[in-house]
Structure formats: structure tokens, C-alpha cells
Amino acid sequence: MRTRPLITLSTVAAATLLLAGCSGTPAPEATSTETPAAEASCILDLTSDAASDAVSVEGSGADAKITVPAGTEITEAKRTVLSEGSGVEVKPGDLVSLRYQLVDAVTNEVLSTSERGEDGVLPALLPAEQPQQAMVDPTQSPAFTVAAECLPVGSSVVLTMPGSEDGSQHASVLYVETIDELPLTASGKAVAATEGMPEVELDDEGAPTITIPDGDAPTETKVAVLKEGDGPVVASGDLVTVQYRGVKWSDGSEFDSSWSRGAPSQFQTTQVVTGFKTALEGQKVGSQVVVEMPPADAYGASEGHELQKESLVFVVDILATTPLEQPAQ
Incomplete structure (x- = not known):
């Protein structure tokens, strides 16, 4: 460390x-x-x-x-x-x-x-x-x-x-x-699932299992709220604290997960792929969202990346957000 x-x-x-x-x-x-x-x-x-x-x-x-x-x-x-x-x-x-x-x-x-x-x-x-x-x-x-x-x-x-x-x-x-x-999982109220989006089941610890729906891979990024929080709104450029799991649309296999590492992650919303950024900004702390994205909003522009041609799905628990700048007092 x-x-x-x-x-x-x-x-x-x-x-x-x-x-x-x-x-x-x-x-x-x-x-x-x-x-x-x-x-x-x-x-x-x-x-x-x-x-x-x-x-x-x-x-x-x-x-x-x-x-x-x-x-x-x-x-x-x-x-x-x-x-x-x-x-x-x-x-x-x-x-x-x-x-x-x-x-x-x-x-x-x-x-x-x-x-x-x-x-x-x-x-x-x-x-x-x-x-x-x-x-x-x-x-x-x-x-x-x-x-x-x-x-x-x-x-x-x-x-x-x-x-x-x-x-x-x-x-x-x-x-x-x-x-x-504070809890290390989303604390918001569960909302009805959005038809056509990947299905999400949570284990006793709150870790998600993601099931890819039948049909074609996404051609545009779509975000659905699974739990609605009531905390501060995530703004562009905020430092966020999240739990998340990411899987490939092609076979449902996991490629990245804070759950697998055993602790939440922190990063700035402007330092992640476009689809993940879209999933975070405008959401409230305490919310859980699922996002599906085509390669263009993931790694499509990263020549030679192992995920360059993959459509991706993430489930994200938004635990905290910190604005990086304050106006002059």
C-alpha cells in the first residue's frame, strides 16, 4: 500500500x-x-x-x-x-x-x-x-x-x-x-426494473450478479436506476466513491470489479470511459445504476486494448461524491 x-x-x-x-x-x-x-x-x-x-x-x-x-x-x-x-x-x-x-x-x-x-x-x-x-x-x-x-x-x-x-x-x-x-453499498430505495436492461441480483453482501439479456449488443449507452438515493448529486469532475462490477456483453464474464478487490474505488468522473461517466453524472449518492454501452463509449478508440471491440455492462453503487473545486469565498 x-x-x-x-x-x-x-x-x-x-x-x-x-x-x-x-x-x-x-x-x-x-x-x-x-x-x-x-x-x-x-x-x-x-x-x-x-x-x-x-x-x-x-x-x-x-x-x-x-x-x-x-x-x-x-x-x-x-x-x-x-x-x-x-x-x-x-x-x-x-x-x-x-x-x-x-x-x-x-x-x-x-x-x-x-x-x-x-x-x-x-x-x-x-x-x-x-x-x-x-x-x-x-x-x-x-x-x-x-x-x-x-x-x-x-x-x-x-x-x-x-x-x-x-x-x-x-x-x-x-x-x-x-x-x-456509512454503508459500503447503495442505500437508496429499490425501483422497478427497466425492461430490456441486464438483470441484476444482489447477494447477502450486496454484490451484484449480472445476467445479459437475449438480443443484439447495445448501439448506444443506456442507464437504468436500480436504487434511488437521496444524497448529493454527482457533478462532472467530482471525485466519486463507488462499488462496481463490470462484465462483457459477449459472454457475461467479469473483467473488472471493486467487489473482487475487497474495497470500494475512488476516481474522478472525467477520468473514466464515456459510458461510465454517463452512468454517474446526474445521479444521487445512495443510488445504484446499471449501464450498458457499445465499444464507442467504452474502449473502441483504444487501439489494441483487449476490450476494444467489447460492449460492456456495469452495475455501480454510488457511495459518495466530492466536488474538486469551490468558488472563491
Whole structure:
């Protein structure tokens, strides 16, 4: 498993990692960025120091006011636990809901927050707030992972992160409140099957079995909702957390699956094949969809790819979505 120490992160890098995943991680060629399965131990389990202990937090959630006293020297990543919750212990590989604020440690300016509008986007200064969903995954969300790991759900912490070595970027402080552990399968309400689409059956763990219908392979991409969620809407370019299984139309054999790897996957909607992108964008978190696509919307343009001439079918559970950019405040 590949990790990245937080002590090397600048304020800008930290903000980017929080919302966009680990910089330097190659974009998924098609539909998967592997997410490590839950680990039995912590990754860093950071302790506190004088700098992290000096940070004050008044209030909670979007109303919290985080203050870093003038002159506080942040030279390494440290974590101060403000309060311990009473829920289950958060481990790498878990999916949690949380609230957070990222502030500049010199100016106390809020750089990023979990504040979201009712439609799931991140408009500036709207009063509506929905918790952020985050995969506790060191390759995609290292700051969230190190802030939340090995503490009970319901805990609140501050995480200090040093600035750039050349001084061009200030140190930063991340304040995180974990709220709940989230399911690793779609939690929406089941809806009636769409006639003509591949049939889907779920086992006791929620893993899908896909049956290809009789008839010709698809000539256009079609998406059908199997479960209707009520969470934030997936927008173009979002970082999504999903469970999925993909099979070939030609023989029904599996070629890719987060279920087979034992953990959900995360990737940006714009970094996957067109048919998969179409299946995700506009759907709500908590939904499960089935999508069929011709080669043109899959790997048709990838000369020599083993799936170049294949029509594909995916069943996707949409577990979380994270917008990658926030408007200027």
C-alpha cells in the first residue's frame, strides 16, 4: 500500500488532496483506482504537540471558528483530539460522513469547508450544510485519513500541516468532526426494473450478479436506476466513491470489479470511459445504476486494448461524491 507523509504537504497541496485525491497518483485508464481494503492498524496515529494544542475551536460544523494564535510554529503534522466520540473506531478503508474546515495557519482564512448547497454543489456562503462523505483512504484522502483514523466516530480533531519549505505557502490546520460510518453499498430505495436492461441480483453482501439479456449488443449507452438515493448529486469532475462490477456483453464474464478487490474505488468522473461517466453524472449518492454501452463509449478508440471491440455492462453503487473545486469565498 502506498502512503504519502503529510509532513511534506504545503497548504495548497493539502487543500488539493482533501478534495482531489493524492497528487501524483496516475489517473485510472478506465474505471478504477484501487482503494486499499480496511487495515487492522493505523497508518500514522499522530500525536499532539504545542502547536496543535494551541489551536482553539469555538462552536462546531460550519459555524466553528478555528483560531491559530499568532506566532504558532507548525513544523510537522500533528493531531490534537478535542473530543472522543462514542461510535465505532474509524479504520483505513472505512467510508464516513464528516464536517471539516481547512484554515490558513497564519491568516486564519478559511480555505475550504464541507459546506454544501442543497443540490450537492459547493456555492459560496450558502447556509445549507450537508456532511462531506470521505473514504478513509491514504492514497486519495491522506489528510482526512490521518485526521480520522483510529478514533471513534463522533470525535473532533485538529490536524496541523506545515507549509512549503520555501515559505511560499503557509502552514494550515484541518478541523474535522466525524459524524457517522456509512454503508459500503447503495442505500437508496429499490425501483422497478427497466425492461430490456441486464438483470441484476444482489447477494447477502450486496454484490451484484449480472445476467445479459437475449438480443443484439447495445448501439448506444443506456442507464437504468436500480436504487434511488437521496444524497448529493454527482457533478462532472467530482471525485466519486463507488462499488462496481463490470462484465462483457459477449459472454457475461467479469473483467473488472471493486467487489473482487475487497474495497470500494475512488476516481474522478472525467477520468473514466464515456459510458461510465454517463452512468454517474446526474445521479444521487445512495443510488445504484446499471449501464450498458457499445465499444464507442467504452474502449473502441483504444487501439489494441483487449476490450476494444467489447460492449460492456456495469452495475455501480454510488457511495459518495466530492466536488474538486469551490468558488472563491
